[in-house]
Amino acid sequence: MNIPFIKMHGAGNDYIFVDCFENVVEQPEKLAVKISDRHFGVGSDGLVLILPSKIADCKMRIFNSDGSEAKMCGNAIRCVGKYFFENITDKKNIIKIETLSGIKTLELFANAKNNHIISEVKVDMGKADFTAKNIPMLCDTDTYINSPLKIDDEEYKITAVSIGNPHCVVFCENIDAIPLETLGTKFEHHPIFPDRVNTEFVQIIDNQEIKMCVWECGSGETMACGTGACASVAAAIKNNLLSFDTEICVKLKGGELNITCRPDYQIFMCGNAVEICRGIFAG
Numbered sequence: 001m002n003i004p005f006i007k008m009h010g011a012g013n014d015y016i017f018v019d020c021f022e023n024v025v026e027q028p029e030k031l032a033v034k035i036s037d038r039h040f041g042v043g044s045d046g047l048v049l050i051l052p053s054k055i056a057d058c059k060m061r062i063f064n065s066d067g068s069e070a071k072m073c074g075n076a077i078r079c080v081g082k083y084f085f086e087n088i089t090d091k092k093n094i095i096k097i098e099t100l101s102g103i104k105t106l107e108l109f110a111n112a113k114n115n116h117i118i119s120e121v122k123v124d125m126g127k128a129d130f131t132a133k134n135i136p137m138l139c140d141t142d143t144y145i146n147s148p149l150k151i152d153d154e155e156y157k158i159t160a161v162s163i164g165n166p167h168c169v170v171f172c173e174n175i176d177a178i179p180l181e182t183l184g185t186k187f188e189h190h191p192i193f194p195d196r197v198n199t200e201f202v203q204i205i206d207n208q209e210i211k212m213c214v215w216e217c218g219s220g221e222t223m224a225c226g227t228g229a230c231a232s233v234a235a236a237i238k239n240n241l242l243s244f245d246t247e248i249c250v251k252l253k254g255g256e257l258n259i260t261c262r263p264d265y266q267i268f269m270c271g272n273a274v275e276i277c278r279g280i281f282a283g
Contacts, residue, residue, distance in 0.1 A: 007276040010075030012223025012254015020051040032063035059098040064218025071100035072164035074226015078121035081106040082273035101164025128234035128265040129162040159235040166197045167231035184215025223254025230267045233259040
């Protein structure tokens with residue numbers, strides 16, 4: 001079966017998108033594994049289906065490169081907004097997208113030279129939730145803020161938070177020294193996180209800028225993670241390292257995201273959405 005696709009990225013976090021207003025995808029879990037392979041497929045961090053919705057403008061389903069389904073992806077949803085505006089919608093600049101972690105509202109910003117092309121998207125990501133059982137975590141405390149977690153023989157201070165999906169934030173002096181490939185999978189599969197966890201290693205630069213690297217569930221190291229950037233800023237504020245109502249520039253391997261967190265921990269993310277190519281996958 002030949003499957004038309006479009007490949008896009010947000011801050012280097014790349015996905016294969018399929019317009020399911022026009023196409024039917026059977027067994028998306030298996031397709032995600034095949035199409036995401038960077039040697040034998042198209043190559044991506046995962047597969048995203050753009051579907052009709054009865055409760056929003058459209059619906060997003062996202063599958064990691066290992067075939068597991070994710071609840072939410074901040075970088076992918078910006079690209080869905082871009083595609084929807086440019087190819088499906090009647091050019092509305094405010095749209096709502098249904099996800100497994102709820103309906104997200106997006107504000108779309110057109111390219112300065114072409115108002116038919118979306119270059120940047122702002123997303124209302126909802127509220128950061130530090131409640132341990134909602135992340136979920138298997139622990140005896142209501143929250144897990146700057147608390148110890150043992151990996152092998154070393155103890156790390158972590159802050160756990162949900163942004164519609166689970167995150168574990170670790171603050172460190174130099175993220176470039178982190179052995180992410182070795183350490184990331186050990187955090188991901190730690191028994192304290194029954195549904196696995198995304199892990200962010202964060203270095204505070206100043207009160208308006210941080211650096212972050214990320215290990216994502218089902219995908220491994222990625223160039224960026226939108227929900228991870230939101231989780232990192234929320235965790236930094238919770239640990240009195242950053243302030244509310246301040247636009248924080250999160251520097252990632254694939255680019256930058258701008259995150260603002262309100263005093264009620266409502267988070268807004270703004271970043272790019274870029275089309276890479278279109279094609280037909282001979283699946």
